[in-house]
Amino acid sequence: MIAIAGGVLGTALGFVGVRALKxxxxxxxxxxxxxxxxxxxxxxxxxxxxxxxxxxxxxPAITATRVDPEGALRVxxxxxxxxxxxxxRRMLVIxxxxxxxxLVVGAGLMTESLRRLSRVDLGFxxxxxxxxxxxxxxxxxxxxxxxxxxxxxxxxxxxxxxGVERVGGVQHLPLxxxxxxxxxx
Numbered sequence: 001m002i003a004i005a006g007g008v009l010g011t012a013l014g015f016v017g018v019r020a021l022k023x024x025x026x027x028x029x030x031x032x033x034x035x036x037x038x039x040x041x042x043x044x045x046x047x048x049x050x051x052x053x054x055x056x057x058x059x060p061a062i063t064a065t066r067v068d069p070e071g072a073l074r075v076x077x078x079x080x081x082x083x084x085x086x087x088x089r090r091m092l093v094i095x096x097x098x099x100x101x102x103l104v105v106g107a108g109l110m111t112e113s114l115r116r117l118s119r120v121d122l123g124f125x126x127x128x129x130x131x132x133x134x135x136x137x138x139x140x141x142x143x144x145x146x147x148x149x150x151x152x153x154x155x156x157x158x159x160x161x162x163g164v165e166r167v168g169g170v171q172h173l174p175l176x177x178x179x180x181x182x183x184x185x
Contacts, residue, residue, distance in 0.1 A: 003056070007049030011042065028126055056092060063088055124132050 012038050025032055136150060151169055159167040 003049050003053030006052075007045055010049075011037070011045050014041065014045070021114065025114060029118055059088065059092065069109070 010149075018035060018037055022032060022035065057061055134151075134154060155167050158164060
């Protein structure tokens, strides 16, 4: 029950945390709008919750099956509990605290990395730049030369619009997660 409550609380904090990060970070950060808690994150959270619940629930259960209940009650009443059980409980508490510390430190490092990343100089000023994606239908383009002619005409027509100072074309925009860049102009 505690693992399920922790999983639900963690998932709720994940939703709130994503919204808070989107509010704090600059909107110009690449792919920020794509950040969300999706089905994969929810499934991972559910799986981790179940694994943690089983691991930390089975160990005490196995220990409890090995102990004679009457003898354990007598020892517990007279000495305050058995030493093996106390050592197991201490070990589980230490492991839980260590895992919690790893998660807290990891979250802090990720937050600091995002903060620093939002302040990195991109090497260009993105203000006043319009970018959009063109996906021509298969009937409009075919061979490589036909595709080149199509995009050359598109660039020429956009450049002819009033107020347009410069026009360029790339296969993939910088900072969008694609590794190869090819200039079309």
